[in-house]
Amino acid sequence: xxxxxxxxxxHKAIVEQQKIQDRKKLxxxxxxLLLLLAAPFVMYPVFLMKILCFALFAVAxxxxxxxxxxLSFGHAAFLASGGYTTGYLxxxxxxxxxxxxxxxxxxxxxxxxxxxxxxSIRRQGIYFAMVTLALAQLVFFFFVQSEFxxxxxxxxxxxxxxxxxxxxxxxxxxxxxxxxxxxxACYLLVQRxxxxxxGQILKAIKQNEPRAVSLGYNVDRYxxxxxxxxxxxxxxxxxxxxxxxxxxxxxDAHWHxxxxxxxxxxxxxxxxxxxxxVGATFVVNIEYQLSQGPLRDWVDPILGxxxxxxxxxxxxxxxxxxxxxxxxxxx
Amino acid sequence: MTMMKKLLTSAVASxxxxxxxxxxxxxxxxxxxxxxxxxxxxxxLAGPNGLTALEMAIKDFGGTxxxxxxxxxxxxxRNSPDTxxxxxxxxxxxxxxxxxxxxxxxxxxxxxxxxxxxxxxxxIISGSAAxxxxxxxxxxxxxxxxxxxxxxANGTASAVVKEGGKTWYLLTADYAFGHALEADVTRVxxxxxxEIVGTVRHPFPTQDFSSxxxxxxxxxxxxxxxxxxxxDTTNAITTASEFGxxxxxxxxxxxxxxxxxxxxxGAETAQGxxxxxxxxxxxxxxxxxxxxxxxxxxxxxxxMVHAGIYSSTMQxxxxxxxxxxxDAQTVRKQMMDTPxxxxxxxxxxxxxxxRMVHDMYLAEVKTxxxxxxxxDLYKILRTIPADEAYRPLSESKCKLVN
Numbered sequence: 001x002x003x004x005x006x007x008x009x010x011h012k013a014i015v016e017q018q019k020i021q022d023r024k025k026l027x028x029x030x031x032x033l034l035l036l037l038a039a040p041f042v043m044y045p046v047f048l049m050k051i052l053c054f055a056l057f058a059v060a061x062x063x064x065x066x067x068x069x070x071l072s073f074g075h076a077a078f079l080a081s082g083g084y085t086t087g088y089l090x091x092x093x094x095x096x097x098x099x100x101x102x103x104x105x106x107x108x109x110x111x112x113x114x115x116x117x118x119x120s121i122r123r124q125g126i127y128f129a130m131v132t133l134a135l136a137q138l139v140f141f142f143f144v145q146s147e148f149x150x151x152x153x154x155x156x157x158x159x160x161x162x163x164x165x166x167x168x169x170x171x172x173x174x175x176x177x178x179x180x181x182x183x184x185a186c187y188l189l190v191q192r193x194x195x196x197x198x199g200q201i202l203k204a205i206k207q208n209e210p211r212a213v214s215l216g217y218n219v220d221r222y223x224x225x226x227x228x229x230x231x232x233x234x235x236x237x238x239x240x241x242x243x244x245x246x247x248x249x250x251x252d253a254h255w256h257x258x259x260x261x262x263x264x265x266x267x268x269x270x271x272x273x274x275x276x277x278v279g280a281t282f283v284v285n286i287e288y289q290l291s292q293g294p295l296r297d298w299v300d301p302i303l304g305x306x307x308x309x310x311x312x313x314x315x316x317x318x319x320x321x322x323x324x325x326x327x328x329x330x331x
Numbered sequence: 332m333t334m335m336k337k338l339l340t341s342a343v344a345s346x347x348x349x350x351x352x353x354x355x356x357x358x359x360x361x362x363x364x365x366x367x368x369x370x371x372x373x374x375x376l377a378g379p380n381g382l383t384a385l386e387m388a389i390k391d392f393g394g395t396x397x398x399x400x401x402x403x404x405x406x407x408x409r410n411s412p413d414t415x416x417x418x419x420x421x422x423x424x425x426x427x428x429x430x431x432x433x434x435x436x437x438x439x440x441x442x443x444x445x446x447x448x449x450x451x452x453x454x455i456i457s458g459s460a461a462x463x464x465x466x467x468x469x470x471x472x473x474x475x476x477x478x479x480x481x482x483x484a485n486g487t488a489s490a491v492v493k494e495g496g497k498t499w500y501l502l503t504a505d506y507a508f509g510h511a512l513e514a515d516v517t518r519v520x521x522x523x524x525x526e527i528v529g530t531v532r533h534p535f536p537t538q539d540f541s542s543x544x545x546x547x548x549x550x551x552x553x554x555x556x557x558x559x560x561x562x563d564t565t566n567a568i569t570t571a572s573e574f575g576x577x578x579x580x581x582x583x584x585x586x587x588x589x590x591x592x593x594x595x596x597g598a599e600t601a602q603g604x605x606x607x608x609x610x611x612x613x614x615x616x617x618x619x620x621x622x623x624x625x626x627x628x629x630x631x632x633x634x635m636v637h638a639g640i641y642s643s644t645m646q647x648x649x650x651x652x653x654x655x656x657x658d659a660q661t662v663r664k665q666m667m668d669t670p671x672x673x674x675x676x677x678x679x680x681x682x683x684x685x686r687m688v689h690d691m692y693l694a695e696v697k698t699x700x701x702x703x704x705x706x707d708l709y710k711i712l713r714t715i716p717a718d719e720a721y722r723p724l725s726e727s728k729c730k731l732v733n
Contacts, residue, residue, distance in 0.1 A: 044417075044420075044421055044424075044425065046416075046417050046420050046421075047417050047421070050413065050417055141534075144506045144507075144535060145505070145506055145507070147507070150507075151506055151507030151508060152436075152437060152438060152461070152506065152507060152508050153437050153438055153441055153461055153463055153468070153507075154412055154438035154441065154442070156441050156442060156445055156468065157445055241413070245412070245413045245416055245417075245442075246445070247412050247413070247416065247438075247442050247445075249411070249412045249413070249438045249442075250438070251410070251411045251412065251413070251438075287409065287414065288414070288417070288418075290407075291369075291406050291407035291408075291409055291414065291418070292404075292405075292406045292407075292418070296369045296370065296405075296406065296407040297369050297370050297374075297379060297407075298370070299370050299407060299409065300370055300371075
């Protein structure tokens with residue numbers, strides 16, 4: 001006869017398991033943090049900042065795509081509106097400190113995100129993607145036409161200025177640690193959102209929207225909030241990028257950029273927290289390395305090939321496949 | 332003892348002198364970074380063949396300058412100012428690149444020039460069109476070598492009016508670049524006694540030009556001006572050809588068009604178009620001789636950008652040799668002081684704002700009957716003198732002027 005199982009024991013075992021999992025996660029995150037802190041002494045800081053900005057952009061996109069199941073094809077609009085707003089303010093109002101400019105850029109992207117969300121959220125699937133693309137094209141045309149963006153020439157010579165009026169951001173190391181702090185804060189925020197009850201509802205919407213509706217959730221409101229948060233973080237990424245590079249250009253607003261962030265998220269692993277970060281690092285690196293080497297005529301075909309390969313053979317991306325592998329082989 | 336001393340001092344002195352002469356060329360290497368669109372829309376007009384032109388210049392120069400090595404690194408700019416600026420920052424800060432050459436998209440050129448100014452290195456921009464590069468965006472650290480939009484509007488418009496094209500109809504790309512061209516063309520046409528009878532703005536970019544071309548035809552203007560660039564211009568030309576615009580007696584004036592664009596369109600489609608160019612391969616024996624060598628290496632005829640890259644690299648290396656230095660300001664001053672006389676330009680001069688001014692040419696695309704081979708595409712109608720072609724310094728907004 002089997003011993004009757006005590007429910008308390010099961011609970012205990014689950015909690016134990018959870019603790020071990022948490023400890024593992026903490027260790028991985030700790031190692032990553034140390035690497036990020038040491039990175040600028042080994043690698044080129046501006047390049048690292050570029051990776052961090054794109055990683056934040058991809059993390060923002062993934063919140064919507066990977067966790068809520070909404071494929072926006074217009075995220076370039078938020079990246080660019082954040083960048084242009086910050087750039088314009090910092091170039092024209094010398095009294096503004098850098099963080100004010102960045103906050104203003106993020107706020108603009110947030111409002112734009114709200115407008116996009118209200119207009120597009122009632123459509124689903126391909127229609128949702130097309131509506132967001134169309135809206136983003138409108139924003140692109142606005143930036144092309146406007147005087148203040150410099151049109152094709154772009155906006156140049158944006159001052160990095162001083163953080164809180166104290167820390168000189170002209171110094172690459174200071175700038176790097178500022179970007180790193182913002183990035184980590186946003187990453188933790190997204191982690192918190194995803195694991196919160198709100199995040200659970202987002203996942204429920206992704207898996208089965210009618211059921212979420214039947215459970216009494218106002219699905220549209222949840223989706224709009226997710227869209228706005230995602231737009232805000234994308235705008236923040238754009239704002240920081242314009243400060244890092246001291247320029248903002250039409251490339252950020254072009255639909256290619258909306259495509260690139262999809263590529264980053266898919267390659268890294270959508271629906272995982274670390275996936276978009278890995279994906280952004282991978283894509284930015286590949287693009288940079290290839291553009292320097294003998295294969296530089298082939299950057300686009302190679303990126304396209306990677307995209308096709310990911311979609312056909314490695315659906316869950318680099319991080320997703322790694323997780324699967326670990327689960328299978330390492331318990 | 333004294334003998335020994337003498338020997339020693341002379342040895343030390345000569346060692347000092349030798350090191351003194353070499354110290355001027357930093358780490359005894361002149362390093363050139365070639366940055367251009369290698370894979371995108373602007374690939375043909377500069378791209379990998381521009382790198383070949385650069386390497387030809389180095390080879391013709393002898394491979395070394397005052398005993399110092401000449402090294403080349405290259406990268407694709409992806410037409411993206413941020414990719415380019417991280418590349419160039421790394422080049423100047425880590426790889427000790429002395430000169431950045433090539434550069435096509437204006438946003439890339441401006442972004443790079445700001446970095447060069449910050450780090451006091453030199454850039455020679457050969458591919459870009461924007462005249463703002465040596466106007467509000469001028470720096471003491473770059474030179475704009477081949478052409479810009481000012482002579483495109485100024486040159487083509489005044490020349491076409493003088494050739495008898497009095498009434499104009501403009502097809503303008505609806506963004507800043509198109510608006511600027513439209514304003515310039517309007518000013519020049521009216522100043523020369525011509526008249527703008529109508530303008531239509533098309534979205535940027537546009538694929539279907541039929542309704543715009545029909546309006547232009549209906550206007551009955553002598554000249555249909557295309558205030559656009561790249562794919563917009565070639566699309567408009569293709570449509571105009573289908574509607575028989577030039578055959579019906581109207582002149583098509585393209586403002587920005589490269590030899591490679593015309594080659595892709597073919598003489599059949601592009602015949603009769605008037606355009607401004609900074610250089611053409613089939614102008615004289617010198618240009619033909621160089622173009623033949625270029626064609627042997629690449630299989631195509633050079634554009635004005637390719638020729639400009641060759642010429643400017645040669646000028647740069649000559650200046651380094653003459654001054655024995657690769658310091659940006661020393662070399663730039665030497666280049667400004669030396670008139671340019673080679674297969675690319677006669678009496679070309681680099682101004683204080685970094686603009687290289689030289690004669691430009693009004694060309695007309697040959698008809699298939701006139702064209703003897705696939706690259707025999709232009710007839711040069713007239714020369715636009717350098718001081719007429721480019722924006723005078725008196726109108727300049729550049730911080731280095733006055």
